[in-house]
Amino acid sequence: MKMNVALFGLGRIGIMHAKNIKLNPKFILKYVYDIDKKRSLLISKKFKTSNLINPVKAFKDNSIKIIFISSSTATHIPLIKKAAENKKIIFCEKPLDLNINKIVNCKKEIKKYNPKIQLGFNRRYDPSHFALKESLLKGKIGILEKIIITSRDPAPPSYNYLKSSGGIFRDMTIHDFDMVRFYLGKDPVKEVFATATNISNQKFKKVKDYEIASCVLKSKSGVIAIINNSRHCSLGYDQRIEIFGKKGMLISGNKKKYNFFIDRYNLAYKLQLNDLYQLAIKGKKPRATYYDGEMSLRIANAAYKSLKTKKVIII
Template identity: 35%
Template sequence: MIRIAIIGAGRIGHVHARAVANHPQAELVLVCDPFEKNAKELSAQYGVKYCLDPQEVFSSPDVDAVIIGSPTRFHVDHILAAVKAGKKVMSEKPIALDLASAKRCVDELGDAADHVMMGFNRRFDPSFAEIHHRVADGEVGDLQQLIVVSRDPAAPPAEYVAGSGGIFKDMTIHDFDTVRFFLGDIAEVTAVGTNVDEAIKAQGDFDQVLVTLKSVDGKLATIVNSRSCAFGYDQRLEAFGADGMLSADNLTETAVRKASGNQTEAKSAVMDFFLDRYEDAYRIELGHFIEAAASGEAVSPSVRDGYAALQLAEAAGLSAKEGRTVAIEANKVPAAV
């Protein structure tokens, strides 16, 4: 049994708490959030203790592992302190708001970086994971192009956007990791962005972006992101190869379809947001973390992948700002797993 504490009792803290509570080898023992109302509410749901100061988590002898779901600006400090205290760690994405902090994190961790898991949950989504292993098995021949569509149902609150690091670091970061998962290291990034959301525009951020990437091996990927989508959480993937294509469509709550005089093939609405759409992925992700914690094996994705994805996010930001393709300096990428 691995005793787990969760730091940050917000949206993602609730998702992880549910996964921990349902895992047979895990026990949720502590919830930490400086905002007492949030800490109290989540801890009460599972009948566990709460604290307001993360130091109490790090110094507690009753905690074996820590899941970090605090706002992004705290991730590096929380990761380093937890590892120093001898805890197993999984941190939410992105690793940091800037590449220098991410580099400090990976450098200070040293070999321990291979054991700190990054919450790129989409690698564990059953549909995307199946496409990944079937591509690796050569089912569509040489992979040539990858298309990742990721649209949120609605923009997050203004205060979340303000602390998020912007769309490339907060949202596209998942898709940068997906592209690396399929194509390996990336050589070039080209991005454009625009706004349909005036509140996000006022914060100097984009709410719609398109990114194209070229891998070191010359393979291409396109990422399509929007902070809003009228029909729900639009999450699709297409892997196009020399011998065919593997693709995953949106999931709906049921498989029921409707045909009528003015419609054919209409299904029920797509799952609305990450907690439902990726519930299986968070569960499988946690299972991987727990197995690695028990065996001492390296984790994948690790904070090294967190660094590499953030490098692509910074390149995309620069590309969109300056209207040019940005080359990725391969020698700056720490060995990714």
């Protein structure tokens, strides 16, 4: 059965999602909507789909099964609420929001609708990163002891993006916090220490953000995770994960020089979409959920507290 989708937000990542939805035979891209009317019309023409003038139409149209949210972060919670009220299946990009109270309140509000929600933590779907998880579950490295994540963007985002991004931990490291939680499984993160700096690019200071950051996390069972971030990398998009255990070590490394996330995680976004279909058709729990969105932001908030107090934060 084909699923009709209404896609909200046609920016950097929204256009990529539009392409993938069009390419996937299990979905029909029925509507697109962007608050920027010109952009919305242009993209609707490009993808030969209907441009929504009034977004309410998507929620009231019974043939629409999926509300796909890839608009700016501040719009995620209001759109999730609207979609849940109207009994739609929901995909939402990360982060859920920058404010933990909004996430918790929304969770309480939509509970009565029992909505099916997949969160856009695409890295969980990357075959190379996922192979580590599978090997870990098979016991190939024995008991997990350490997770080391290097995540460096090739170049910083625009000044405008930075102004409303929520800062490096809530915008960028949030993916790495999520990957740490993914490998830890049921073992929760309990301690967070974070540090950050600006050395070569002063525009980060203007928006009270950081270009370079590192975090050390510790789980309840004692697993240590080390995250290395940079908003620039002269070698290109640098995405590496190492898991170290009692009996061995496994690495998900860079395979070639990648431009950025759309290139590096090309397959992951497509596999993520297949999982959305499984959620819609069979109610199969997706690899990343609303709860994962909430927990990653809690860790990001602890990282900011640690940065400010120069202390280890217990969560």
